[in-house]
Amino acid sequence: MTFRSWMLAVGLLAVPLVGGCGRSAPTTVAPSAEREPENPWGKAVTALRKDTDAGTCRRVLADLSTAGVGPGGSALPAMSDAEQGAAKTALGLTDDELKEVTGAAYTGLDAAYLAECFYLRDVGSTLDAGKLAPAAKAARALAWVCRQVQLVPVATVVPAPASYTLRRGSGGGLDRATVFAAVCQQLGLDAVLVGTPAANNWPPANPPEGKPMPEPFWAVGVRNGTTLMLFDPRRGVPLPGPAADKPATLAEVKANPDLLKPWATDGKVTLPTADEIKASVVFPTVPLSAVSARMATFQIGAGDELGVRVAVDVAALAKAIRACGEELTPWAPPGYVLTPLRSLREYVPVADGGNGDPAQSPWLADYFRAQLPTFDPAPAGSEIGFTDRYLYTLRAAYVRAVIETGPREKLQRGQYLDAARLLVKQRDEYRALAEQSRDPARRAAATGWVTDLNDLYQKLRVAKLDAGSDTARQLEADVRKKWEDKAVSALVFAAVADPIFNEATYLLALTKHEQAERAKAAGAPDAQAKWREANSWWQRYLPLAAAQDKSFPGRAAHATALAARAATFQ
Numbered sequence: 001m002t003f004r005s006w007m008l009a010v011g012l013l014a015v016p017l018v019g020g021c022g023r024s025a026p027t028t029v030a031p032s033a034e035r036e037p038e039n040p041w042g043k044a045v046t047a048l049r050k051d052t053d054a055g056t057c058r059r060v061l062a063d064l065s066t067a068g069v070g071p072g073g074s075a076l077p078a079m080s081d082a083e084q085g086a087a088k089t090a091l092g093l094t095d096d097e098l099k100e101v102t103g104a105a106y107t108g109l110d111a112a113y114l115a116e117c118f119y120l121r122d123v124g125s126t127l128d129a130g131k132l133a134p135a136a137k138a139a140r141a142l143a144w145v146c147r148q149v150q151l152v153p154v155a156t157v158v159p160a161p162a163s164y165t166l167r168r169g170s171g172g173g174l175d176r177a178t179v180f181a182a183v184c185q186q187l188g189l190d191a192v193l194v195g196t197p198a199a200n201n202w203p204p205a206n207p208p209e210g211k212p213m214p215e216p217f218w219a220v221g222v223r224n225g226t227t228l229m230l231f232d233p234r235r236g237v238p239l240p241g242p243a244a245d246k247p248a249t250l251a252e253v254k255a256n257p258d259l260l261k262p263w264a265t266d267g268k269v270t271l272p273t274a275d276e277i278k279a280s281v282v283f284p285t286v287p288l289s290a291v292s293a294r295m296a297t298f299q300i301g302a303g304d305e306l307g308v309r310v311a312v313d314v315a316a317l318a319k320a321i322r323a324c325g326e327e328l329t330p331w332a333p334p335g336y337v338l339t340p341l342r343s344l345r346e347y348v349p350v351a352d353g354g355n356g357d358p359a360q361s362p363w364l365a366d367y368f369r370a371q372l373p374t375f376d377p378a379p380a381g382s383e384i385g386f387t388d389r390y391l392y393t394l395r396a397a398y399v400r401a402v403i404e405t406g407p408r409e410k411l412q413r414g415q416y417l418d419a420a421r422l423l424v425k426q427r428d429e430y431r432a433l434a435e436q437s438r439d440p441a442r443r444a445a446a447t448g449w450v451t452d453l454n455d456l457y458q459k460l461r462v463a464k465l466d467a468g469s470d471t472a473r474q475l476e477a478d479v480r481k482k483w484e485d486k487a488v489s490a491l492v493f494a495a496v497a498d499p500i501f502n503e504a505t506y507l508l509a510l511t512k513h514e515q516a517e518r519a520k521a522a523g524a525p526d527a528q529a530k531w532r533e534a535n536s537w538w539q540r541y542l543p544l545a546a547a548q549d550k551s552f553p554g555r556a557a558h559a560t561a562l563a564a565r566a567a568t569f570q
Helices: 003-010 040-050 054-067 081-091 095-102 108-126 134-148 162-168 173-186 197-201 250-255 257-264 274-279 293-306 314-323 343-347 362-369 384-403 407-412 416-437 440-463 470-483 487-522 527-549 555-569
Strands: 191-195 219-224 227-232 281-284
Touching (some): 054 108, 081 095, 108 162, 108 173, 108 293, 134 219, 134 227, 134 487, 162 173, 162 407, 173 191, 173 219, 250 257, 257 274, 281 314, 384 470, 384 487, 407 487, 416 487, 440 487, 487 555, 527 555
Antiparallel strands (some): 191 219, 219 227
């Protein structure tokens, strides 16, 4: 479902809420009409080499379900009783969730998960981390996540699945941790959340007033053999350990909680108490679809060849974590569904195999609203009907220009040239449109149009008091025609040009920054030149940051920190 479809459904485009269907049963991907005679797995690999969007993933999985055979010719497997038991114990699966993952046929949720895995695979490929040791690999991944996911106060953000957070470009510490864990999966690293058992009572019933909501976890653990290295997703760094060049391990910190004291000296994090550190446990970050036997089959039949990791052996993971001296503890707060295990299912629409329903999932509106700027209000004294349609028009224009074109996803997937070309074009177009909208004749026409249209809305409001009035029907037709007037473009462009220009500038600076980071990591001879270009774009953006910070809290501080880093290396 597109961003525009969701906006319509959740009322962000001034359309009434539509009733939902409640929580969904597992929805299998509709099989193709005819069984293909050729090797279905070879066909799947060929298709996914060309495109990995949700639609392609859905079609590929439909064909595989139709074929009904694994890569060796045997039937697609269902989960065994032993596999179900391991998943239920380690992850805390409900009966409904077991029903989703136990069948042999691929589901709609599987398609959404597969598309997300390909997204994170592309992210992982931009890190060029294949030859790095686990600690360095994880540190590079976390630094990337913290550049792409601008930190916001926990109280102002709703946790989201990894791909959704990346497209939003902002989140709390939990969002960063979720994305970090998903990137680690693609890099072949096991990641867990580290916190006290009280995490299963999160979020708190009475959060502190006027302060950010406390995070449920204080670190992310990444397995390195039989140790769990600790990383701070809020600041994007390894936690300090006894050795200056190595992250602290969970075992070391539990044995000596004072190791973490230097971590909290700047006041940016709340240090767990010694007792809390010693009592901490680890929680899995495994997405629901990853545990099914059919995903393990996909891993063998296509995933390995395509360089994407989609399956998690829960029993093996639990054993590996046990070798680190810990036991996996399910993260299942009562009534809370936005955990790494469950969040994708709660965001994917009911029609596509998830539980996402605008009538019952208020976080969906919050998620999409977080990507929209705050526009200037309609002219003072405007009728309600005009105000609603005016806001609809501005939002639609912004979505069409900034979000549906996907420049953020392009840069995150490493498609830097495509992202830059698109963003430069957007800046040029909307700078020109802003200038045109300031033309006195255009502004005068727009002012007259607003006056005339508000007059129509006022008359319509009165006419509607007479049920079945022909006058009301005629006025409704007049209103629709008036909205087609060319004068509206000047008003709309005047309102959206600066927000679109500002966002394009920010994303262009971020694109140049990622190119510089990649050149630096590779030791490329042109790295310094790329840092100069990145710093140049940050300097163009910083004067615009204050205006954006009103819509996207924390954006100015995030850009300032990245600009300082670019200046250091230029």
